[in-house]
Amino acid sequence: MEDCIFCKIIKGEIPSFKVYEDDYVFAFEDISPISEGHTLVIPKKHAQNLWEITDEDLTAVHLASKKIINAINNVLNPIGVACLQLNGRGVNQVVMHYHLHLIPRLKGGPELPVSSWELKQGDMEAIKQTAEKIAAAIK
Ligand SMILES: [Zn+2]
DSSP states (O other): OTTOHHHHHHHTSSOOOEEEEOSSEEEEEOSSOSSTTOEEEEESSOOOSTTTSOHHHHHHHHHHHHHHHHHHHHHHOOSEEEEEOOOSGGGTOOSSSOOEEEEEEOTTOOOOGGGOOOOOOOOHHHHHHHHHHHHHHOO
């Protein structure tokens, strides 16, 4: 897609700190990292989000993320890695090209804001009704 920053990165029109590439996938360091090693894994074929990405590309992105997370483990020895993927401007997706964030938390590093929220039990009846609606809509 012409005006897409990530498509330009894939084509080399915008420089990036590449960590991995194969026929379907490109991965590079986020230049506004939440933590050291914050990596983005994207499909080479433009798709905006999880609603649009093909099964083949989705599989490739996630298989590549496994290779990369193993490398992150070896190099940075994190105490955990959050995998985050946003779909839509309403949840703060900024670049409208599917991307999976791999966000390591290093020993002694601050809690990751994306993986820290208050756990409190919801309305069980409402949860049950929503689950039934979603389950019935799955194709
Ligand atoms: Zn794109």
